[in-house]
Amino acid sequence: MFNVLTNYRRHIFILGCLILIIGLFYSKAAMGIVIIVLGGNVILHPNGLKHIKQVIQNKSWWIYSVIFFIYLATLVYSNDLSRGWFLVQMKLPFLFLPIIFYATPKVSKRDLKNILLFFVVTTVVVSLVALMQFFQDHQGITERFKEGGSIQLPVRHPRFSLMVAIALMSCI
Structure with missing residues (x-):
C-alpha cells in the first residue's frame, strides 16, 4: 500500500513539474496552484512533517530562503506596503519549493x-x-x-x- 502511495506521489510531483514549466511561460496562477498541490502532496505524506523539520534544519534551505527574508525585511523601510506585500508574496516559492523538492520521493x-x-x-x-x-x-x-x-x-x-x-x- 505504501509503495502505491509513493508511486502516486512521484507521478503527482512529475506532473506538477511539467505544469510548473508551462506556467513559467504562460500562467502565474498555474504556478501558484501547482505549488499548493505539491505542498499538499508533501503534507499528506505520513512523514510529511518530519521532512519539513529536516528541511528547516538544513543550512542550504536557509541560504536559499534568504531571498524571501530580504524582501520581508525591506517592508520595514517601504513607503508602499501594499506593493511590498505583493513582492513578498511573489517570493513565497523561495520558501516552499525547497521543502517540496526535498520531501518528494526519489525521482x-x-x-x-x-x-x-x-x-x-x-x-x-x-x-x-x-x-x-x-x-x-x-x-x-x-x-x-x-x-x-x-x-x-x-x-x-x-x-x-x-x-x-x-x-x-x-x-x-
Missing part, C-alpha cells in the same frame, strides 16, 4: 532528464512562436525595437532570455 535520473527535456522543448516552441510573430510583422516589430520596445512574448523578455539560456545550457 529517477530518467524522469529528471525527461522533465528537463520538456523544459527545453517548451522553450524552443515558445521561441519559434515568437520568431513566427516576428516574420509576420517584421516592420512593426522593427519600429518598436527602434523606440526601445521588444517583441511580444508570454513573459517579460529578461525572464525569457534567462529561460532560453538555461535551456541552452541544459543541452550541453
Whole structure:
C-alpha cells in the first residue's frame, strides 16, 4: 500500500513539474496552484512533517530562503506596503519549493532528464512562436525595437532570455 502511495506521489510531483514549466511561460496562477498541490502532496505524506523539520534544519534551505527574508525585511523601510506585500508574496516559492523538492520521493535520473527535456522543448516552441510573430510583422516589430520596445512574448523578455539560456545550457 505504501509503495502505491509513493508511486502516486512521484507521478503527482512529475506532473506538477511539467505544469510548473508551462506556467513559467504562460500562467502565474498555474504556478501558484501547482505549488499548493505539491505542498499538499508533501503534507499528506505520513512523514510529511518530519521532512519539513529536516528541511528547516538544513543550512542550504536557509541560504536559499534568504531571498524571501530580504524582501520581508525591506517592508520595514517601504513607503508602499501594499506593493511590498505583493513582492513578498511573489517570493513565497523561495520558501516552499525547497521543502517540496526535498520531501518528494526519489525521482529517477530518467524522469529528471525527461522533465528537463520538456523544459527545453517548451522553450524552443515558445521561441519559434515568437520568431513566427516576428516574420509576420517584421516592420512593426522593427519600429518598436527602434523606440526601445521588444517583441511580444508570454513573459517579460529578461525572464525569457534567462529561460532560453538555461535551456541552452541544459543541452550541453
